[in-house]
Amino acid sequence: MRPLAASMVGVRFGAGGRARREMWMKYRRIGLALVVPALVATACGSGSSSSSTGAALAATQQLRFPITDDIKYLDPGHVSTAVDIAFVQNTFGGLYRFDDNLKEVPYIATAMPDISSDGLTYTFHMRHDVKFSNGDPVTSADVLYSWNRAARLNDSYGIVFQPVEGYTAVAPSKGNPTATTLSGLSAPDQYTVKAKLTLPAGYWLTEVALWTADVVDQKVIPNDTDKTWWTNPATAIGTGPFKLTAYVPKDHLSFANVPNWWGGSTGHLTDIEATILADQGSQVTKYQNGGFDMIGPADNYPPLDAVRNFQANSATKSQFVNIPGGRSTWVGFNFSTGPFAPAGGNIDDPIALAGRRAFSEAIDRTQLVTVACGPGGIVCKPGTGGVIPKGLDGYLGDGADTSSAFDATKAKADLQTWDPNGTKRVGLQYWYNTTTSNKAIADNLQSQWQTNLGVHVDTQHTDFSTFLTARQDKKYTLFRDSWGADYNNPQDWFDNIFICSQAAVGLGNNDGICDQRIDTPVKKAEGETGSQAITDFTTANKQLVTDYAAAVLEYGANQYFIKPYVQGGGGNALYDNSWTSISIAAH
Template identity: 25%
Template structure:
């Protein structure tokens, strides 16, 4: 979950081709002036109408926390629901429904959480340990069809994998309510980052009575949702607008100062900029063609992001082997794109070239060295090597002319990116024809799930603060591995990191370093860039901070400083 994440994280507001996670991911205050606390800061205080008007790049595919798998769903389920913990501004964990630190058994396998007794659902029902048990069992139940359930819980919560494969009953999941306010979780093996996982929507509680009363209609409309978080969804005009209002029954409502968040769907960047200039929205994403002309605007901000973008190179498209099953074809594609031109000209938003999967400044090893720095550049732009690999590929495939299709989103930004990639590949690899398939966000998610693409412009923001959030993506038959990549040594390294080396930081770190090298040596993906995000951001928008994992932004501690906006005019 971009993203758990970070996100994460790449912002789907800008590029609708982002796939969860996530999101995305995304550290720093980004000029928002937030203090993550009371609503007052050195830069201003809450005053005037406490309303934000924001843009969203497309419809939210699902507000069901068991089914949310993209940054839209992850972002807004995280605002209407709350799990055991939530992320604070510095990436640390803030108390949610859980109070204090959990008790952890000596072997690291049993975690006991004490829940607050003053948390309520929007309808007045108390939030209890039973709500967590129900939600977690629902997410892992194969009948639910959750992608993140098995991804986040498999080989983490005891018996989760067997349950999802239909081999055990959901009641045997390693989670139980000791009493109404004590939750006991049994892990499959020690998980160093388990607390971080609990901030993700998959692990948020659900009110069983309400969900079952709604049946198939649950989470399809605003009226079919029940909040226990800082906000509640009150309007949902599909494909058009959404409204979130402060949830007065939230246990920490006194520290939620924002009264209303209005979302308006806009895929067109120019339209968004115009809406910002006329004061109709308080934030608008910028793409390359707008950055140079608006970089000196008082509202211009550039926010670094933990999202990693790459081409997914599908080796088997819906049961039929593609030319990309040939390793030399994959290497040629991966090394034939001038990434400096992509980030400096096409994106022009603070993004940086990526030559690996793991983003820069995301995680550090036991000795304090950044992962990206330690593993270095693994797959770079190298035109001579690309042409040599392409010649070999055509000989091995017995083809002089090859056609491949690239799947991406239907926004202006997506068009600019895919046009650049198409031009680079067709120019640099003789005999290659690139067709583009640009589709709405939900359709792209469906095609990705089906593995129905040759190449896909894809991104991932971390769902939690650990290398595993990236490295677990490409294990054989993994929920997010939709491109037929399979490598036994890669699988073994990731498995060791989560198993026998889970409590050995040095060995675990080396597992991840070696796994990434295999992924890039095999050219399973073609790394492109690490996200930066440029915005026009109203001076009144305070207390909003981007997350390094999970949902892109946190709004619980946000507030409107209307006086700051007036003085900036």
């Protein structure tokens, strides 16, 4: 989801949003059907640990797992990282949510909304029995307060409310706000909410199920500038099945199930303990010694060396669960300036195209994932079906991305077309943000470009924040790029990464590519739902392939270590399974 829009297809999530998504690295074209097929897990496990309805349960129903980094916010209006989102999804809730199969289902709402024939007016009907964890009733006034507040805060995901009338007055891209509430929101009665959009937006109903639209209790939030209310268990009030009971920064978070929860059963777990432990080796050791029940929740995947060791050991092999993830990584090319940029702004410039094509053709994706992701691609798979990964709407199909085909001979011919005098290739650099996995990919790219093209490319890395800023400012010629879906809708990808309104310096279209053959079908698709929208997004996706806008490398996966006695642990392509789905068997 991510960075954004000045108009219906404008800057969808701006610089901050893309940064958020990058941190997540995990995460819908549901339209009005609102159903996304569950993705099938691969490798040594299924999408979750085994679940047996007849298994005897342990007397203590506590789930323990580590997280590498401390949380930043547990405030739906500010939350932006995968770590934070994993906890917010269990403690807060909105009108809708995604279940463990990625199906959007009613939560506080009684059903899917009534939508006017012109697609502009949504009427939401609420349950009358919903309560916050402190017992306060939830009404339409709380929904309006929460949605208006999220729009005013204008943080990474605030753009969720961009389609609603009055958004630009509350959260203008420039200048000061001229309103504090969205003019398109109203509450005809205590349990009805109406939203009027500026233009039809088939994807918006899906976005309403995101955390930014979760309901917060205005009685416990002093004002919009307060960012600490959620740190105190007494005021960390939500509608979810669990509540915060303790938070010690840089040490741990504790949660407990909500007694007499309005939604019914909270499942079997009564306590959750998340320990903040930066050293991943220590996490694995503690897991092996019985101190943790899982590694992997909250975007905290086990390290590759540990995964390899677990797979090689018959006693632990079954504890590794590997699930196809909704994220892609690719080599980005600078379309704004430098040797890969189209001359004179001509997107079809054959010389620049030959250069981009050469550097993509010279990459053997199978070799790359074997080196960077383990033998056979343990934690990622070759990217051969376009930027949208397999399992999500908009995937072009296995091998359908012709720009991913490895051909060293053709690559050398294209290199000669692009740089007959050998001057453009001098001093090329590939930039990435510093992580072990990113370095492994960068080192392999460097080796393959040297072997298959005869071109030496320096690899350079820097910290995450510096990298994001420089990349969005179009300062890199070759660079690592990546996106993880927030929801299963191609709009989540195109609005944020590949459209012209995001191509300016400082915005999320890191390539700076602007091709009306992409923008036109994207604009059309955004007013559509169902199969027609997918068809138009697919047209745009195929044009990306034709333009060689991205040398897609790999599709990521979500990994977990799960003890045999943990029932229902794991997740899907985008999120962890709900804590309500997990239990601890006797052991």
